[in-house]
Amino acid sequence: MSAAEGRPIRVALLGCGTVGGEVARLLTEQAGELAARAGAPVELAGIAVRRPDKHPELPPELLTADAEKLVTSDDVDVVVELVGGIEPVRGWLLAALEAGKSVVTANKALLAEHSADLFEAADAAGADLYFEAAVAGAIPLLRPLRESLAGDRITRVMGIVNGTTNYILSAMDSTGAGYAETLDEASRLGYAEADPTADVDGYDAASKAAILASLAFHTRVTASDVHREGIADVTAADLAAARMLGRTVKLLAICERVTDDDGVESVSARVHPVMIPRSHQLAGVGGAFNAVYVEADAAGELMFYGQGAGGAPTASAVLGDLVAVARNRVVGGRGPRESAHAALPVRPMGQTPTRYHVSLSVADRAGVLAQVAQAFAAHGVSIAAVRQSDVGDRASLVVVTHQAPDAALQSTVDEIGRLDVVHEVVSVMRVEGEDQ
Numbered sequence: 001m002s003a004a005e006g007r008p009i010r011v012a013l014l015g016c017g018t019v020g021g022e023v024a025r026l027l028t029e030q031a032g033e034l035a036a037r038a039g040a041p042v043e044l045a046g047i048a049v050r051r052p053d054k055h056p057e058l059p060p061e062l063l064t065a066d067a068e069k070l071v072t073s074d075d076v077d078v079v080v081e082l083v084g085g086i087e088p089v090r091g092w093l094l095a096a097l098e099a100g101k102s103v104v105t106a107n108k109a110l111l112a113e114h115s116a117d118l119f120e121a122a123d124a125a126g127a128d129l130y131f132e133a134a135v136a137g138a139i140p141l142l143r144p145l146r147e148s149l150a151g152d153r154i155t156r157v158m159g160i161v162n163g164t165t166n167y168i169l170s171a172m173d174s175t176g177a178g179y180a181e182t183l184d185e186a187s188r189l190g191y192a193e194a195d196p197t198a199d200v201d202g203y204d205a206a207s208k209a210a211i212l213a214s215l216a217f218h219t220r221v222t223a224s225d226v227h228r229e230g231i232a233d234v235t236a237a238d239l240a241a242a243r244m245l246g247r248t249v250k251l252l253a254i255c256e257r258v259t260d261d262d263g264v265e266s267v268s269a270r271v272h273p274v275m276i277p278r279s280h281q282l283a284g285v286g287g288a289f290n291a292v293y294v295e296a297d298a299a300g301e302l303m304f305y306g307q308g309a310g311g312a313p314t315a316s317a318v319l320g321d322l323v324a325v326a327r328n329r330v331v332g333g334r335g336p337r338e339s340a341h342a343a344l345p346v347r348p349m350g351q352t353p354t355r356y357h358v359s360l361s362v363a364d365r366a367g368v369l370a371q372v373a374q375a376f377a378a379h380g381v382s383i384a385a386v387r388q389s390d391v392g393d394r395a396s397l398v399v400v401t402h403q404a405p406d407a408a409l410q411s412t413v414d415e416i417g418r419l420d421v422v423h424e425v426v427s428v429m430r431v432e433g434e435d436q
């Protein structure tokens with residue numbers, strides 16, 4: 001008997017929409033190859049959808065609206081969850097794990113809040129929990145963090161993890177248009193969802209940052225630990241100011257290991273718009289693509305790039321996980337468990353070292369530069385570069401700082417905005433990707 005003829009691995013598919021539909025298609029079309037790779041046939045035992053009557057393309061005998069019953073069925077070995085959201089999915093997956101089923105999910109919102117409970121249930125039952133599709137879609141990123149880099153010390157994970165906002169910022173950069181206009185166009189073309197809130201306000205990226213920080217730093221980090229700013233306040237003036245200095249604007253998820261002067265380590269996780277040099281590799285990532293930089297002590301810099309969303313690309317990651325858990329079932333082993341042994345504290349945003357780019361319109365007369373410089377000095381912020389150009393009776397003044405605690409930079413900008421000589425604070429943005 002060949003390995004592919006072992007006892008079938010029976011799969012409950014929860015959700016058959018954009019991603020689930022592709023998973024069901026590929027599972028059927030590639031059944032022979034998947035069986036050979038897994039070491040046993042991988043078969044659909046049932047598919048739960050909200051409205052079974054809306055799915056004439058699926059075998060009626062597999063369809064059910066009762067996900068709760070399906071996940072604990074004796075006929076199921078693995079639950080693949082592609083419904084999304086926290087409730088009722090959390091309860092289904094906990095019940096599945098408690099019943100010894102392995103779980104594969106793409107649900108970043110759930111993992112960013114409840115992965116500790118899910119991992120504990122998986123551990124207690126000796127089951128697997130895999131979620132490669134939850135961050136950066138098709139891009140193999142979580143398995144490299146959990147497995148390939150398990151022997152290294154990761155210091156930083158920084159990247160573009162939301163395609164919708166990257167599409168909007170790329171379009172603003174190339175057309176010079178404002179945010180609202182570009183979002184409307186992205187919605188019309190189908191690049192932004194009907195309700196784009198989770199994407200444009202940074203919630204989606206913050207969930208992904210929490211997952212990345214947890215894996216990279218062996219510490220439990222939840223979405224509420226992540227400082228979050230979306231792109232709704234990014235203006236055409238911000239992009240113009242960036243362009244003038246050979247930079248562009250990206251929404252980045254930045255997860256760092258920060259060591260203070262006393263050698264005490266903590267974790268910082270944040271999502272906000274950032275100016276980066278156009279020469280930086282992340283600057284060249286356009287449209288709905290994702291890219292993530294990982295820095296580790298021994299490995300140095302690594303970059304992961306590809307499609308972060310879409311039915312087929314996301315299904316690729318789901319199926320990779322499904323083959324992995326099926327293999328584990330066939331040989332009686334398990335994949336990696338939760339690794340949270342470092343339990344590092346999470347550093348508040350105000351204490352996180354950042355750099356600012358501040359673009360001002362100021363009165364063009366003696367002493368103005370000194371007043372602005374004094375405001376930075378008063379908050380202990382060191383200036384890295386100043387550029388002034390005259391525009392009629394005003395001057396355009398651009399200041400780029402060295403690293404300082406984010407709270408000190410915020411206070412400086414507040415104070416500068418109140419100076420009589422400052423007519424307008426044109427653009428304030430954090431800077432990444434260049435020497436400090």
Ligand SMILES: NC(=O)c1ccc[n+]([C@@H]2O[C@H](COP(=O)([O-])OP(=O)(O)OC[C@H]3O[C@@H](n4cnc5c(N)ncnc54)[C@H](O)[C@@H]3O)[C@@H](O)[C@H]2O)c1
Binds near residue numbers: 017065067133
């Ligand atoms: N679409 C993407 O590009 C993408 C990328 C990465 C991760 N994800 C994640 O994958 C998951 C699924 O996303 P999607 O885009 O395929 O969503 P979708 O809205 O297209 O599909 C959701 C499916 O869930 C089913 N469903 C909803 N409520 C249900 C209920 N109570 N009982 C049974 N079934 C129910 C629906 O019938 C539908 O089939 C989400 O967690 C999402 O964050 C999606």
Ligand SMILES: N[C@@H](CCO)C(=O)O
Binds near residue numbers: 137162
């Ligand atoms: N809405 C997400 C889908 C992938 O998680 C994005 O735009 O990247």
Ligand code: NA
Binds near residue numbers: 133134317
């Ligand atoms: Na991925």
